Amino acid sequence: MTRDQIFAVVRANIVNIVEGVPPEAVSEDVSMRDLGADSLQIVEVVSRSMKELRLKVPRTELSRASNLRDLLDLFEKAAART
Amino acid sequence: MIHGDVLDSRDRIVITGMGVVTVVGDSPATFFDSLVAGRSGITHWKQPRDSRHYSRIGGDLSDFDFAAHLERQGARYPADLVKRGLSLMRAAPLVPRLVAAAALQAFHDAGPPLDVPPERLGHVLAGHNLNAGYIVENSLTFYQDEPDYIEPLFGLHCLDTDVLSATSELLTLRGPCFTVGGACASGNVALVAAIDILRAGRADAMLVSGAPIELEPVALHGWALLDAISIRSFNDSPERASRPFDALREGFVPGEGAGALILERLSGARRRGARIHGEVLGVSATSDASRLTRPDLRGQVDSIRLAMSDARISPDRIGYVSAHATSTPLGDAVEVAAIREALGSRCRSVPVNATKSMIGHCLSAAATIEIIATLLQMRHRVVHPTINQEQPDPELDLDFVPNHAREATFDVALSNSFGFGGINSCVVLGRIEQ
Secondary structure (H helix, E strand, C coil): CCHHHHHHHHHHHHHHHCCCCCHHHCCCCCCCCCCCCCHHHHHHHHHHHHHHHCCCCCHHHHCCCCCHHHHHHHHHHHHHHC | CCCHHHHHHCCCEEEEEEEEEECCECCHHHHHHHHHHCCCCCEECCCCCCCCCCCCEEECCCCCCHHHHHHHHHHHCCHHHHHHHHHHHCCCCHHHHHHHHHHHHHHHHHCCCCCCCHHHEEEEEECCCCCHHHHHHHHHHHHHCCHHHCCCCHHHHCCHHHHHHHHHHHCCCCCCEEEECCHHHHHHHHHHHHHHHHHCCCCCEEEEEECCCCCCHHHHHHHHHCCCECCCCCCCCHHHCCCCCECCCCCECEECCEEEEEEEEHHHHHHCCCCCCEEEEEEEEEECCCCCCCCCHHHHHHHHHHHHHHCCCCHHHCCEEECCCCCCHHHHHHHHHHHHHHHHHHHHHCEEECCHHHHCECHHHHHHHHHHHHHHHHHHCEECCECCCCCECCCCCCECCECCCEECCCCEEEEEEEECCCEEEEEEEECCCC
16 A cells, blocks of 8 residues: 555545545645644544554554644554554 | 412413424425325335344334435525534434434524524433444444444444534534433423423523434344334335234334424514414323333323323313324223323314324334424314224224324324333423414
8 A cells, every 4th residue: 555545545534524625735744733623523534544444553653643744654654564 | 280370470382393304204394294195104124234133114214315305405594504514414323414404494494583592592302322223333343343443433423412412513502402311202201301491491492302213223123022013914014014003003113203393482482473383281291110111001191181280271172182102002002091091081082193103103203203293283284194094903992093184173182102111291282373
């Protein structure tokens, strides 16, 4: 699984779950908070993306991600483990 | 017994908004048309369910599409409300979607302008165990797949209060908002709670929403093992299964549906020129002090009498009875005996029908839906049939309005609801001339 594939899944979930976010606004440099997501929407984006990608990242690690780049790093590492 | 001087000074409570989603109609108008036509909404279960459980038929709304419903009904709603509704219900389980749809209808029906500040608007939601199907599905994901793959918002959606709060957020209700549980009598018990809030002055208008239990195989199987639901004779003709009072009845037919009412004081409704569907003249809530499923004649008679006493009417004022009538052999027989005893000779001259014969038993939502059916019949001066009356039970000899609707004018109605665990609650409704 490539980083681009992981990013595509995360971006699609953000666009679907966080209202009013155009796909082009989603980049690795931004956080979901920057895009206007509330705490429940962040949980939903992360959980749905993990399930879709069949990945598992412990919650304790997820809490360290401060932007999408950090999140994709964690997902990429988890994908390499599986 | 309530003292006369208290009764004289208490506020009169009226219903000014109604909304409903059932298997035979998702608005009061379409629901009423189906009832009068005698149309059954009972089918085989639509979703693939575990083939080992006994239940094959019911009132299935599992494919209810909230967005499509808003397309049909919501053209009249403000655009921002529709947008908020779609956003709130995007990933919601079935029951919050049904309740929100009914509540939006009721809210719109009551206004505009329902000029009550949000802090004076409350919500009592009738029901419990609401998201059972959702909980079962996520339990399977947890145990059979991966705990982290349960629905992301399970921790919120598994609670009954999420159903309440989603609609309270949608409609910006900031007054007293909580859930009330009373098994199959939940809808009427919630009405009692809402009236008490209005009379205590804690709110100026109350939404009462009747929420169903999302039906799932484990609960259905549990009811089958209790011999409470129809599983034997009508699997090839589901529309014939719910047949209250008929000699061939064999158990209730579970159904999904939701109802919603807006209640307010008569003075406030008159002041704003609201259309009034009817007055809640009296209510009762009693217990048989028994956990059993078996109905208790004494408890039912007392509950009917207490509601009439609360309404300060004698039995000869009752012009129509919406029976609880679940289509169980014992339940219907006990209720008919209770109506006979409580109404005396009057029972011979009032129509007594069963809305459940067409929509099944919507459990904790049933009483709210039946209040709506009662008020629609009162307004249109017609009583809907009890369908599937093919073989009369010689023991049950009231006028059940068999198979065909007919014109009937009545100004006072009794609506019964009796739940598992000996929970009884009856409501007396009256016509208000505009």
